[in-house]
Amino acid sequence: MIASARRILKGRYLIMSLLLCVALPTQAQWFNWFSPDEPLQVVIDDAFINVYAGPGSGYPIFHVVEREEVITLLYSRTDWIKIKTKRNLEGWIKRDDMKLTLSPDGSKPDFPDNKQADYLVDRFELGAAYGDFAGADSLTMNLGYRFTKNLSAEVRYAENTGQFSDSQILAAAVLFQPFPEWRVSPFFSIGSGKIKTFPSATLVQTEDREDNLMQASLGAYVHLTGRLFLRADYTNHYVLTSRNTNEEVNEWKLGFNVFF
Numbered sequence: 001m002i003a004s005a006r007r008i009l010k011g012r013y014l015i016m017s018l019l020l021c022v023a024l025p026t027q028a029q030w031f032n033w034f035s036p037d038e039p040l041q042v043v044i045d046d047a048f049i050n051v052y053a054g055p056g057s058g059y060p061i062f063h064v065v066e067r068e069e070v071i072t073l074l075y076s077r078t079d080w081i082k083i084k085t086k087r088n089l090e091g092w093i094k095r096d097d098m099k100l101t102l103s104p105d106g107s108k109p110d111f112p113d114n115k116q117a118d119y120l121v122d123r124f125e126l127g128a129a130y131g132d133f134a135g136a137d138s139l140t141m142n143l144g145y146r147f148t149k150n151l152s153a154e155v156r157y158a159e160n161t162g163q164f165s166d167s168q169i170l171a172a173a174v175l176f177q178p179f180p181e182w183r184v185s186p187f188f189s190i191g192s193g194k195i196k197t198f199p200s201a202t203l204v205q206t207e208d209r210e211d212n213l214m215q216a217s218l219g220a221y222v223h224l225t226g227r228l229f230l231r232a233d234y235t236n237h238y239v240l241t242s243r244n245t246n247e248e249v250n251e252w253k254l255g256f257n258v259f260f
Helices: 002-023 027-033 097-102
Strands: 042-046 048-052 061-066 071-075 080-084 090-094 124-133 134-148 149-160 167-178 183-201 209-225 230-241 249-257
Touching: 048 097, 061 090, 080 097, 090 097, 090 167, 124 230, 134 167, 134 249, 149 183, 167 209
Parallel strands: none
Antiparallel strands: 042 071, 048 061, 048 090, 071 080, 080 090, 124 134, 124 249, 134 149, 149 167, 167 183, 183 209, 209 230, 230 249
């Protein structure tokens, strides 16, 4: 009975792992987000745009680019973007001037705003969340590292305080975020770790338990400002006990995360 349940459990998580592995190669560009990007070209859609000698209004205007001229965007710095003209002149335009340009196909260019631009190149993530762990109060801390803008690994530590027992969880997970540039950006993750349970018995002596667990999470990041995000998670825990049956625990939590 126990062996059969564990085979079913492992099969469910194996399916999730395979889906993750299949999804990633189909979007190969996701593995290259931290590599130098191909320069984006846009077409001026206004009478002209001023080009500054440096990234600031205090620098002189030394050139203008005119309507229908193609410019290449090299990189950004806060509210400024470095460009190159068709004559190979390099200078800076205001980020707001991107509203006065078009992509070569005539659409508005997909360019992250300055509030998200910095976070999109940050590697580390630190967060804290509060929630409900099967009726117990849950406080979770997480530390993550992004390999790409879509794929990261994180370590989670949680303290759960309930009426009948307390528990601690230490786990590691892989997190996949397909659309990090969205203001509300969904993610899912799979992970595993250990849970230690401390029964709150007063009359009968009980033993503390330590079991392995597996996790599957769905959630979303909500961009607030700069590098600060609201993060909401729903996590399903499978606890692999040494008893006749395994345990399944659902958890909801809400917290704040910062990228750096």
